[in-house]
Amino acid sequence: xxxxxxxxxxxxxxxxxxxxxxxxxxxxxxxxxxxxxxxxxxxxxxxxxxxxxxxxxxxxxxxxxxxxxxxxxxxxxxxxxxxxxxxxxxxxxxxxxxx
Numbered sequence: 001x002x003x004x005x006x007x008x009x010x011x012x013x014x015x016x017x018x019x020x021x022x023x024x025x026x027x028x029x030x031x032x033x034x035x036x037x038x039x040x041x042x043x044x045x046x047x048x049x050x051x052x053x054x055x056x057x058x059x060x061x062x063x064x065x066x067x068x069x070x071x072x073x074x075x076x077x078x079x080x081x082x083x084x085x086x087x088x089x090x091x092x093x094x095x096x097x098x099x
Contacts, residue, residue: 001023005096006021018098021091022092023090023091026087027088028086031083036078041076042093044073045091046091049088050067050087053089055081056081056082
């Protein structure tokens with residue numbers, strides 16, 4: 001799950017940050033985000049640790065297949081994703097503004 005971000009409790013924790021969010025994601029095959037994000041105003045990086053993971057963006061789709069493959073997109077780009085095979089990804093988003 002989430003390692004760093006504004007939502008980490010307690011707020012005075014060194015892991016609570018308004019600047020950056022980091023997530024270690026373990027996804028079984030077929031795991032999918034069905035709903036697309038809507039007008040997210042952060043920059044996002046998804047880095048493949050293992051597996052086969054597709055990221056669908058407003059503009060295009062990218063399949064991460066080799067360890068170290070990544071995709072990055074900026075504010076205003078909507079996204080969804082699917083684990084084509086069991087996958088581990090690291091997601092980094094910045095900034096981490098409270099909702």
